[in-house]
Amino acid sequence: MTNYQIPTVIIDTEPQSIELLNSYLKEQDYIEIIGEFSDIVASYNAILEHRPAIVIIDISKKSDLALDIIGKISLNHKTCKIIVTSSNYSTETIIKAMRAGAREFWPKPFIKEDIVNSLEKLKHYVGGNNLDNKKCRIITTFSNKGGIGKTALATNLALELANMTKEKVALIDLNLQLGDITTFLDINPSFDISYVIQNLSRIDETFLLSTLEKYKDSNLYILADPPYLEQGEDITAEQISKLFDVLKQAFSYIVVDASASFDGKTITALDNSDLILLVTIVNLPAIRNCQRCLELFERLGYEREKTKIILNRFMENDEIKVEDVEDVLSKKIYWKIPNNYFTIMSAINKGIPVGVINPDSNIAQSYRELAAMLSDNIYKQDFGKKIARKPLFNFTGLFK
Ligand SMILES: Nc1ncnc2c1ncn2[C@@H]1O[C@H](COP(=O)(O)OP(=O)(O)OP(=O)(O)O)[C@@H](O)[C@H]1O
Ligand SMILES: [Mg+2]
Incomplete structure (x- = not known):
């Protein structure tokens, strides 16, 4: 991108923020800043006409109108x-x-x-560069104990990520013998992981998008476990690794529901992951x-930050406190998913994700917020960090 300058528009009702x-x-x-607007409606017409690559829009005031415009921009200037x-x-x-279509979020002040870091990251996705630099994040849910909530987490997280980011998300069932994702989502895919692996050499993005099972009208694509047990045994760790390589070309996120064992295929998935969500519940064996x-991950040479502890079935009044768990693990709990047996069981039994069946439940909210935390689209920063406000500038004009 030597001489290319990214056409950018700023929209903010506060002139000093624009300055x-x-x-x-x-x-x-x-x-290259091609327009500055304090009038949200006027900005929309200009955006449609001049097609900037980046729009920076403030939603502190008139937020409903601003969100509406964001939705329209993402629809009409994709x-x-x-x-x-x-x-x-x-x-x-x-x-x-994010639901409206935002890609990054910059808190004020x-x-x-x-801001500079965020733009540096974004510049790889604009100016015709987006395909070459496509970035994909692999997130694996894991525990070496069964029945701890891995599949519930992987399934709901993947769907929330797809809905929130509007990017393509693949959900892979690596429980190659008796996976549960198809039951959790009540789907009956035409193709499964062993079919895709047999066709690895001829796979391209079009093949993948037509082979993986698209979940309803979402951007979530599912790669299910094979129907016959022996097909799972035939799959090798090397093939799993190659599978990730091709999936990375087509998807922004890959969420992997790993099996509860430490076999070569699981380790391969963990090795390839950018993030491991290590799920536990508050009981001593778990x-x-x-x-x-955690000890094994250290021996495998994983960076400490690669693993995040997810405390499932969390209850405020539990006998064992969160601090006790953190002491034992010498690691902070990254996220707590509330215990809500009724909602999750009703979702599983109906084959409907909790965010669909009961979007206002505490558990649906928890999955949604976790997705927001893990999404690349939000510019992560310490929300507690404050800077002194810069001196205010006079606003010179609405349009350039
Ligand atoms: N947050 C929660 N609150 C209450 N119950 C939960 C929660 N999460 C999971 N469960 C319960 O735990 C059960 C097991 O969940 P899930 O199938 O996701 O675990 P898993 O780790 O994938 O199990 P497996 O190792 O068999 O694949 C669910 O059927 C549900 O009843
Ligand atoms: Mg499972």
């Missing part, structure tokens, strides 16, 4: 990358923005360093097993 962003963005030689800014950075706001997994 501040302008001063940061002007220092990035790959950015390649545009939308960055949302807001002084309200509750999880709910961030999720709303702005932190220059974060925590002890979790500790063993």
